[in-house]
Amino acid sequence: MAPPTTGTGRHFLQIPGPTNVPDRVLRAMDFPTMDHRGPQFSEVGSKSLEGMRSIFKTKGQVVIYPASGTGAWEAAMVNTLSPGDRVLMYETGHFATLWKKLAENLGLKPEFIEGDWRHGADPQAIEDHLRKDTGGEIKAVCVVHNETSTGCVTQIPEIRAAIDSAGHGALLLVDTISSLASLDYRHDEWGVDVTVSGSQKGLMLPPGLSFNAISEKAVKASKSAGLTKAYWSWEEMKGPNETGYFPYTPATNLLYGLVEAVEMLHEEGLDNVFARHQRHGEAARAAVKGWGLEVLCAEPRHYSGVLTAVMMPSGVSADNFRKVALENFNISFGNGLSKIADKVFRIGHLGDFNDLMLMGTLCGVEMGLEKAGVPHQSGGAQAAMDYLAGRAGTAATRAA
Structure with a gap:
């Protein structure tokens, strides 16, 4: 019987994230940490933000947090919603369920359409549910683009069409944590209001960065959103981001890697x-x-x-x-x-x-x-x- 081979060769990390980090990204992250208030950092920050706009395919605001994808979930909700707001969510799997639990913990009232964990979200079920909400009390529809627990993809243009067909004004919030930079995604074209993502999957980075891509409608909603926020505030980010800086200490070396990863994606x-x-x-x-x-x-x-x-x-x-x-x-x-x-x-x-x-x-x-x-x-x-x-x-x- 041949002995186990765990002591030799390279480990095959074939989980659906965190993924393997390419050598070019590792080398980019290997530079000394710079002063995040100094003049050189502005270029790093600006390239990171502009690069992520190109990946989300948006001309709108993108926010980068030193956080996991869970932080980006929370940021999407606390910036757009108020205590007691109803939100419509779809049970595509484990991560859709966790997002629902987070919504409950924030004081929101999620309405969870039951799924079988073998399909993406059903646009007709979403449309039917929204049509019953004649008073417009549902403030957001939240779906997971690629459900990491099941390998099922929700067709986001169909969800947008379902909301529009119902004549409903709910915001569309989409989780792309395991799909961004791997599956086709178009924030602006598909009419998404907040897209949530993380660094450790298609972006080929270690865990530690999370993202919100934000529509004008979402920015407007943020002006009256009543959920408590401080660290996650889009408004706090906006001013410093305009010149490539952040309101608090960013994950500097991860941003070095992000710039390189975006460059690699566009090269391919x-x-x-x-x-x-x-x-x-x-x-x-x-x-x-x-x-x-x-x-x-x-x-x-x-x-x-x-x-x-x-x-x-x-x-x-x-x-x-x-x-x-x-x-x-x-x-x-x-x-x-x-x-x-x-x-x-x-x-x-x-x-x-x-x-x-x-x-x-x-x-x-x-x-x-x-x-x-x-x-x-x-x-x-x-x-x-x-x-x-x-x-x-x-x-x-x-x-x-």
């Missing part, structure tokens, strides 16, 4: 970045089919290019499989969360990622399935390789 071209992620998602799903297993996302229109959540056969522990894969092959997969704990594992294929990294990942899955005794068919990795090599017909034949 955002459309190429999005196509690469979709291609890797297709290849991963070909592998899952080849193993005779099932993808958690049940609707092809909602498939994610960011991650693939794989359902285990009934009675088989996903966590044991993950443990065996880590101990024997030095590879980490995402765990199932809350309702799907121990029932699925999640393969991250986002950020600084290429075909060979995907094939190493999928070979790790296949070896792990075998080592853990998970009932499956062999050949899933080969099906993905056939797809990536342009032999789609061969991949389909093998999977069948």
